Amino acid sequence: MDTIPFAFYGRVSTEDNQDPRSSRNWQITRSRALIESRGGVIVAEFFDIDKSRSIPWPRRPHAAALLAELRNPNRGFDAVVIGEPHRAFYGNQYGLTIPVFEHFGIPLWVPEVGGPIDPNNEAHDLVMSVFGGMSKGERNRIKVRVRSAISAQAQMEGRFLGGRPPYGYRLADAGPHPNPAKAADGKRQHRLELDEFAAAVVAGIFREFLEGHGLYAIAERLTADGVPSPSAHDPERNRHRSGIAWAKSAVRAIITNPRYTGHQVWNRQRKDEVLIDIDDVGLGHTTKLRWNSSEKWVWSDDIVHPPIVSAEDFNAVQELLTGRGGQQTGRRLKTASHPYILRGLIFCGACDRRMQGNWSNEAPYYRCRFPEEYALANRIMHPRNVYVREDMIVPKLDRWLGRLFAPHRVDETLDLLVEAQKIESSEHEGLVLARRLLAECDRKLAQHRAALEAGADPVVVAGWIRDEQAKKVQAEARLRREPARRRRLSRDDLAEAMRTVGDAVRLLGTAEPIRKARLYTKLGVRLTYHPSKQKVLVSSTSDQDSMGETNVSEGGLEPPCPSLGTSTSS
CATH class of the missing domain: 3.90.1750.20 (Putative Large Serine Recombinase; Chain B, Domain 2)
Structure with missing residues (x-):
């Protein structure tokens, strides 16, 4: 009997409620029981841990890797087996996934049909659809039971349900x-x-x-x-x-x-x-x-x-x-939604806080309203309002990324990345000193609070606290501005990372706003707008590799519109 190489796919929801090792073992045992009598042997495994069944396959790391491997002509397996379709498919996921297997000619085996699924068999299709519906129903029933139990615990028992305690x-x-x-x-x-x-x-x-x-x-x-x-x-x-x-x-x-x-x-x-x-x-x-x-x-x-x-x-x-026109019990839901390409990616250079999206005059802006939200009785100097238009940044950012990762500039960009790692290493000592200062400030603040509670003069202690908080702010600002120290990569490692990043950059010019935002996130883009210079500093850091940082453009950004420009009033 000829041996058939199989890939195995399984999933376990959370490590808190289930043991991933035990779950993987019984799912793979069930798979082997199905295929071994037919000459099947598992040669590859794809097992997602701590991923909800409601997450589609393309967004589960190992399920997505399996789908990607189907495209590989040298994949090493000729079929896929799933030990528990109830864990693999949710709702209509089976209907969205099986056409991919059919397209690449890879049969999908499940115990519930006793072998490979026949996409043209109505009974097989019905069975798998039922399992998707059962999976969705089970998840919904769990949600209802949990919410009902928590509601009863809060109302009848008054139990503290976890989380951080309220201030006070x-x-x-x-x-x-x-x-x-x-x-x-x-x-x-x-x-x-x-x-x-x-x-x-x-x-x-x-x-x-x-x-x-x-x-x-x-x-x-x-x-x-x-x-x-x-x-x-x-x-x-x-x-x-x-x-x-x-x-x-x-x-x-x-x-x-x-x-x-x-x-x-x-x-x-x-x-x-x-x-x-x-x-x-x-x-x-x-x-x-x-x-x-x-x-x-x-x-x-x-x-x-x-x-x-x-x-x-x-x-x-x-x-x-x-x-007064405020909110009685909570926050009002926004009635309109606008796409912000740089949502969560652009920071204010004056305070290092994320800038908020703001739609004005049919155009997206980003603003920092630090003085309007935080009390001015502190030692931080900050413009009253900081505004910058999205369309002043995105085109130049795309052009800069395109030039940076263009094929003919590979060597030049690699030199920049290698040099960026050297700069990061040289600045590490300063970060260590900043962390020490931060720890010392926390220690002294705790002492001052203890003195206040012990009956010390509140005016004197308040002065001490203000001094230490000012030092702490400076140390925290230094730590936020600097990236975490990472393992230095070789030039070959950086070249491989550049190849992957370059593939994504080539899609930026024609990408829709939502997809463009996802690409920026994948690239690890972080933008810092400096209102005094009216320039943006951009850094790109992937999950594994530090990509250095440099200015978006040599000339910087054009001045914002006068009516919505950076105000320096206090």
Whole structure:
């Protein structure tokens, strides 16, 4: 009997709920039981771990690798076997995938039909479609059960459901986990207890708002008084934030959080699955967090942790906020959606924060409103508004990338990349010193907060805190500006990376906005707009290889439109 080489495909959802090794073993055992009596032997394996079944094959790493290997005439296998189609296909994924196997003449074997699937057999097609529907139904049933259980835990038990505690509270141990299996693993239950210093700040924020002070005025007062912002108060859990000043968004988040009344409140947000591309539904969905109206919130029946404000004061604040044109319970959903090619990729050179997309005069802009969001009572100098138009950047970025990765400039670009690695190595010592300074600032800030709680003069301590926060900001800015140190690559490694990147760059000129945005992301593009120079610095860093950095163009960007230009007013 001739031997038939097979590729095996399998999938396991999460490492938390299932053992990937055990799942892979039983799926491959089931596959071998099907093919070995026919002379089949597995010579290649493709196994996705921690990938939801709802993710289409082209977006699963190993499933995508299998589909790509089908195109390889020297692939090394003549058939594919799936031990559990219920795990491999979801919804209509079978109908979108089997034509690819049929096109390349690769039979797909599954135990449910006792051998290879016949695409022209209606019974086979029905069986596989049923399994896709069952897989989708099982996932939906799990979601309903989980949401129902969490809702009951919040309402009837008032249980703390995880996540970071709200500013004003800290976590306290509440005994063994109620689930016996988790308790046996040493997991504990938690509850909220007051953080006296932060709780007093929260109470003061509610009081000031009820007295008529605005969000920005409250943020200004807190910053001027040297009160650490929520991210500065708990820097270990907020390493992604600078903590240099209070933001009015932080004040708003506090006064709209119902948990300060002592009740557990769940379902303020929900996860919606939305199409990635409405013109290409085969790409599947992505999950987005959205805010629910207060009518959909789930409140605990009883007060389950120490309240900071009364329910009456909380409701009064919501009514006052609504009367000012603010949001009573959450954030309004945007009614219009515009494509932003550089979303998440462009940063402000003055503060190193991501710039926000803004549609104005039928054109996309990016803006940084740091002073409008954060209190000005700090030592950071920043223009009032920073605007830059998208169409001033994208064409020049495409031309720059095209020149950089053009075939006739390969050697020149490789020289730039090699030199960039040398520069990165020489700057590593400065990064080490910045990290040491950051750690020292955190240590001193903790000491100052302890002194404040012990009864030291608040005015003196506030001065100490401001000095240390200023030093910390400088150190954090240095760390954010510099890429993480990576393994230095050989010239051959860089040449191979350039070949892959060059293939993507050649698609930029004709790509649609959504696909162009994905290509920029794959290239690891990061843009930093310097308003004082009106230039953009671009760096390109792939997942594995540092690609160096240089200016987008020799002449820089043209000045923005005067009406929406960079304002230097304070």
